[in-house]
Amino acid sequence: MDDKSLLSPFSQRYSQAKCRLQEQTLSRIESVETVLNFHTLPRVNNACLAVDRKKEVVGGGHRSIPRPFRTLLKWPTELLDVEITTRRSSHPEQVAGKIRTVALTNFDTERLQIILENGIPVVSNQVQHSIVDMRPQQKMAELCQLTGVKLITYGTVMGGLLSEKFLDTHLSIPFAGPPLNTPSLQKYKRMVDAWGGWSLFQTLLQTLKKVASKHGVSIPTVAVKYILDQTAVAGSMVVVRLGLSEHIQDTNAIFSLVLDEEDVSSILEVSRRGKDLLRVIGDCGDEYRRA
Template sequence: MASPSDPATHETFQLGEFTVPRLWAGLWQLSSNAWGTAPVTKIRQAMARHVDAGYTAFADHYGSAELIFGQFRASLPQPEAVIGATKWCVFKPLTGPLQRSAVEAAVRERIERMQTKRVDLLQFHWQHYDNHDYMTALEIMAQLREEGLIANVGLCNFDALRTDEICTRFPGLVVSNQVPFSLIDTRVLSALDGVCTKHGVKLLTYGTLCGGFLAEKWIGVPEPDPYAGSLNPSQRKYLDMITKAWGSWALFQELLVALQRISRRHGGVSVTNIATRWVLDHPVVGAVIVGVRWGCSEYPSDNMKVYGLHLTDQDREEIESVLSRSAGRRLFQTIGDCGAEYR
């Protein structure tokens, strides 16, 4: 296997006008002290280490993420070499028709906070599907893209039905959809993958490591208490998914052991690498967004080992032997399509 530190091994894909890596750095853990805190100087140093390692795309906007990332990118010798994906989320029901001024104001706020001339990738989330003004919003975003305020438009947690509706109405506008996808949560394979393949939309996946549970450190560990205070918000969320929706902690242990056995066959890679590679090997997936506890803990070099890693048929069969005994394939029916858990 080629060295993951060799830029020649870094996998990329085309996202609109940008050529981007297949591993992105997630910024959502800057949203709360619950993930740990660090001085901004340490956060910027961690960002610089990621860029040096080949992470040239960063994503998310919660809390101070846009501000810190914008300041960091502006300080680089070549700021344009690093891509910033942010979001515009409409959570509350509108009190009247959506106006262009509201959409443009949201976009210009992203531009100002990120210290840039345009938004590289604006990922759009709309909470209430019963209000079809999301179509109006996307029509306005298409105009703003033509005017140079947005480089690319993406979706966030849109289901298969609405993604198909949007891409049929606005062909070529949407380049991506950010959704959960992991060995535990495979709902994208029920419908969204087909829709995105049909329209040439790439998935940017989060939750791929289940808040860090897909790692060696959890092998042989008793099921944690979600209320003991030792878990961060992501871990509490994914523990609930693992033990209540997907299967049980005991079955999850079987999955971890299988992943460890596979990782040892490949030599020098981790359980995390195997779990990430499994997701990346689905053609509809553009990139995996890896959440980072900026300035607290980070694994940029280890995560990069996924590049050049090739799972065998035996590897896949051993993984499937565990997944087939879970309720993972039924999550589409029990939870709903991607994003349903937030609505």
């Protein structure tokens, strides 16, 4: 499969918009002791900064932060190499304490290692990670274990594909299944196609349903718990739409669910039948960088 076929026009427009945002954001950075300089190459990643309360947000237009250590500012970056540039500010008192924490999004293993080797205290990397997409466990998890960086996952329920809604459905037959009516569903359907196709995905859903029924929970609950139990994973983001799909009960059930050895083995057996997405697509975030 052509890697570019995994990217919808929406994703391509999104990448272009992120590049424009990068130019606008980096132009606003002033009087910062340590700045990340990213060489301009056809690679797209994100960097996040957690900033203190009542401090000007570096690279942003906000002037007040309601709580310390809770606001993440992120901008897209295009990089292959990372150059750490130290600047001396004419007003050091304005710089002190401004940057609390650096977090990353969609950095692959190679570039995560580069930024760590340059002494940047990264606390987490936000990556796509699901039972279908196990790429973070193949290379990045080992680096994270060695360095203490935590993984925050997204796409863990694949925009809703990993749910009862799509169990026993035939998307190849017009109007025979739920519509893929969001960019997220369309994106993760392409991931399913790259991994092993809809038939194998149905086998995965059936396996997850058996595990879910055994524990009295839903398929999404099992899917998220399985990923939370993986090496270096500290948290998972589940997108909600207030009044439409809040997932409160499913989310609460994650914390009491314990998957036993039989559960894990049955899920792993199906997962391993799929293609190696690291070979098909590349490392974490490569599907965006190749746009």
